[in-house]
Amino acid sequence: MAVDENFLRAWRLILKSPEMYRRGFESGMSLPPLPQLSIFSRVYVLGMGGSGIVGDIVSGLKQRDSKVVVEPVKSMSVPPNVGPNSFVVVVSYSGNTTETNWAYIDAFSRNAFVVGVSSGGRLTESMKMKGLEVVEVSKGLQPRYAVPEMVGVVYGILTPFDGFNPREFLKTIDELEAYAKDFEDMTRNAAVELAEKLVDKPVIIIGPEHLSSVLHRFKCQLNENSKHPAYYAVVPEAFHNELEGWTMIEKFSYVFLRSGYEHPMISEALDWAEEHLRKSHADVFRLFVKSSSRQAELVKLIFFTDVVTVALARAKHVDPFALKTIPQLRPLLRKYLP
Amino acid sequence: MAVDENFLRAWRLILKSPEMYRRGFESGMSLPPLPQLSIFSRVYVLGMGGSGIVGDIVSGLKQRDSKVVVEPVKSMSVPPNVGPNSFVVVVSYSGNTTETNWAYIDAFSRNAFVVGVSSGGRLTESMKMKGLEVVEVSKGLQPRYAVPEMVGVVYGILTPFDGFNPREFLKTIDELEAYAKDFEDMTRNAAVELAEKLVDKPVIIIGPEHLSSVLHRFKCQLNENSKHPAYYAVVPEAFHNELEGWTMIEKFSYVFLRSGYEHPMISEALDWAEEHLRKSHADVFRLFVKSSSRQAELVKLIFFTDVVTVALARAKHVDPFALKTIPQLRPLLRKYLP
Known part of the structure; x- marks a missing residue:
């Protein structure tokens, strides 16, 4: 198939x-x-x-x-x-x-x-x-x-x-290459396990500003590979508004991207936010990878979240390559090519 | 009360x-x-x-x-x-x-x-x-x-x-002052009518990049005034990912912020996106204000969306002033004041 x-x-x-x-x-x-x-x-x-x-x-x-x-x-x-x-x-x-x-x-x-x-x-x-x-x-x-x-x-x-x-x-x-070897088994690994838990609900991704490129990448890959609604909130800004909108929390999955390079205040506040959601019976997940540098952490997290999105496509029986909505819009955009 | x-x-x-x-x-x-x-x-x-x-x-x-x-x-x-x-x-x-x-x-x-x-x-x-x-x-x-x-x-x-x-x-x-007069009647106006339709579902706001400050303001005001989950997508970037994640659309309300100063391609694509969601039986709403300049449009849209968020607070019987979650986090952040 x-x-x-x-x-x-x-x-x-x-x-x-x-x-x-x-x-x-x-x-x-x-x-x-x-x-x-x-x-x-x-x-x-x-x-x-x-x-x-x-x-x-x-x-x-x-x-x-x-x-x-x-x-x-x-x-x-x-x-x-x-x-x-x-x-x-x-x-x-x-x-x-x-x-x-x-x-x-x-x-x-x-x-x-x-x-x-x-x-x-x-x-x-x-x-x-x-x-x-x-x-x-x-x-x-x-x-x-x-x-x-x-x-x-x-x-x-x-x-x-x-x-x-x-x-x-x-x-x-x-x-990254050494890390990637852990994912050669496509049937069972941390990314597949996470993906299977994300099937039913839109995903809200939360993480520190130095990982904002990963947050955006993960959102887009969930949209395109997994045909899944996803949004993200960048911390510390999100501590000043996003949090107050955490109602209807049973409707969402909350995925926290954590870093080994967080400011102590950010760590403490993110821990608090995770705990707050857990106590409210939300679906809360934490992603963390051990890394020798900020740079390595970033590419490993992109790798890991990429895998999550194709595993989620499989779990949902959708095609991670084929796009459905964007191609309908594309001719309209191309019409305006210079 | x-x-x-x-x-x-x-x-x-x-x-x-x-x-x-x-x-x-x-x-x-x-x-x-x-x-x-x-x-x-x-x-x-x-x-x-x-x-x-x-x-x-x-x-x-x-x-x-x-x-x-x-x-x-x-x-x-x-x-x-x-x-x-x-x-x-x-x-x-x-x-x-x-x-x-x-x-x-x-x-x-x-x-x-x-x-x-x-x-x-x-x-x-x-x-x-x-x-x-x-x-x-x-x-x-x-x-x-x-x-x-x-x-x-x-x-x-x-x-x-x-x-x-x-x-x-x-x-x-x-x-703006002339425009604001239309909202002196708090019982019935376009903002109140919109707010009443937004009560039950998280809000996704979509709009062109020159209105990104309004999109962000509206999101934050929905969070803080209305205690409501809200996210936004900026166009044209959103045409390249967000769209493909428009599944589970019955779970959301989609609010389009439209501008009188859109590039023709943006207008056409936004029209298409609204129609696409409508045909899929989504809850779709459009905000548009007539204005003599980009600057006037921006402050009028901020005014209008501000009103929507307090009207939504009323419709949900929540207090548009009192915050519940952020104040719990605040002492933790203040501890790190220089």
């Missing part, structure tokens, strides 16, 4: 994440040396959906004390202050994302330095015609499954900047 | 929004002239919860082509690139918000130019001791009800910057 086959295919693709990160990283590193690096005050990573999350993840992987700002832009235009001192990475897996193609034109017309990441499409064509560099990624995937490779590419491209350390990145991927 | 009294009090406070904006604006304008305005490359507005939304709203009210970036910071620290060229507005209604007090110390230690907005507390004390300016706002409110005044203050403070036009702002508030 197609659903089962696609489940296997999706699972195997996720297991390949470590080599995808590495392959992408090599391609990104192979870009010709950047011109006058010091002029760039800010890095913008353009993209939508699966391609858009790349900017969030790369921003999360950056060393914490780096003064380089990596700003994801998920829009049809770039912020008004983008100009000749801006370094812009345009990510569109298909090369045919309407919003990203417009944002690229906007950045180009403001004389920003622009590099592309794509598997082809109109973006690649237009950029090559203008003599701009495009790092090409493996073809034939759905954008969300190509995320590890695209993250590797962008991290590789940004290694000349302060806060992007090639050795640290490769060490992180080694750590 | 306290709930009914508090409903009346909350409603009347919201009706007073126009004068609160104006009063705040005057206080903000009364700040001594800023030193060497041109050195500031970026404006950061610090704050959490009701005080934190001020940065989002002011960023939304800024003229669209202004090159001044207004970046809300909802965190215990400021971004690593904050320095002597950064203009930082610290907003804490109580003056005792732990995260904001830490972020203020962080900004100060990086030699940023710092101005405060507060009704008192530790923040005011510390800033005055250092000879820094604090614009004081009316005491005795809950932060979320003081938002119009705080927005007025910050807009007033920023008028020397490109993209903040005093005359336009006052015109906007005049337009």
Whole structure:
């Protein structure tokens, strides 16, 4: 049955994440040396959906004390202050994302330095015609499954900047590879067990701000792979509003993404919030992975939650590859391609 | 009964929004002239919860082509690139918000130019001791009800910057004042009618990115005033993931915030999304207000959704002032005050 086959295919693709990160990283590193690096005050990573999350993840992987700002832009235009001192990475897996193609034109017309990441499409064509560099990624995937490779590419491209350390990145991927081995058995592991408990209710994900890229990725993967409603709340901001809306709690599953790098106040408050929900008989789950660094924690959590979402697809008998609603909308968006 | 009294009090406070904006604006304008305005490359507005939304709203009210970036910071620290060229507005209604007090110390230690907005507390004390300016706002409110005044203050403070036009702002508030008159009858109006339909289900709010501050405000007000679960999705990003998770749709109410300033693609896609949900027998509602400008649309939508949340509190017989969950957590957060 197609659903089962696609489940296997999706699972195997996720297991390949470590080599995808590495392959992408090599391609990104192979870009010709950047011109006058010091002029760039800010890095913008353009993209939508699966391609858009790349900017969030790369921003999360950056060393914490780096003064380089990596700003994801998920829009049809770039912020008004983008100009000749801006370094812009345009990510569109298909090369045919309407919003990203417009944002690229906007950045180009403001004389920003622009590099592309794509598997082809109109973006690649237009950029090559203008003599701009495009790092090409493996073809034939759905954008969300190509995320590890695209993250590797962008991290590789940004290694000349302060806060992007090639050795640290490769060490992180080694750590992920060792971790991934625990998931070769698709029948029983922590991710499958969690997935089976999430079947019936919309999921609310809660976690600290330094994991916000994981929260967003998990939400999107639940939507697209598992056809599941999911929302997230970022702490500490959520302590000031979200909590007060925790009524009708029997309707939701609450998944806490915890980190080994939480501020003590955040830890204490998250513990309190979990306990508060448990005492109110809510379905509460906690995700935590042991890691040697923030960077390793982030990629391991993305891996783990990716697995959860395909396992949930299997448990719900839905196809983790096939999309149903988005493709109906797509022709409408493509009509507006530049 | 306290709930009914508090409903009346909350409603009347919201009706007073126009004068609160104006009063705040005057206080903000009364700040001594800023030193060497041109050195500031970026404006950061610090704050959490009701005080934190001020940065989002002011960023939304800024003229669209202004090159001044207004970046809300909802965190215990400021971004690593904050320095002597950064203009930082610290907003804490109580003056005792732990995260904001830490972020203020962080900004100060990086030699940023710092101005405060507060009704008192530790923040005011510390800033005055250092000879820094604090614009004081009316005491005795809950932060979320003081938002119009705080927005007025910050807009007033920023008028020397490109993209903040005093005359336009006052015109906007005049337009809001005329609009607000439609809501003096608390028994029957469009906001009350909508609220009564939202009682039973968690709310998903959907809208275009230029209204993201309204989406966030509406979510928070549903949480705090109505004790209601609410989440939001920003378009066009949501077209690439959120949609696919629209299953179990009978469990939710979907509220679309529409704008008279949508890109044609966004309009068409939002129309499609509304229709898609309607055909699937979802509870779908559309909010739209006629306005003479983007700025006026934004404050009118905030006003309207504020009214919806207190009307929903009445319909659910909950107190729009009293908080239940957040105050349990507050001592834990305050323990970490600097």
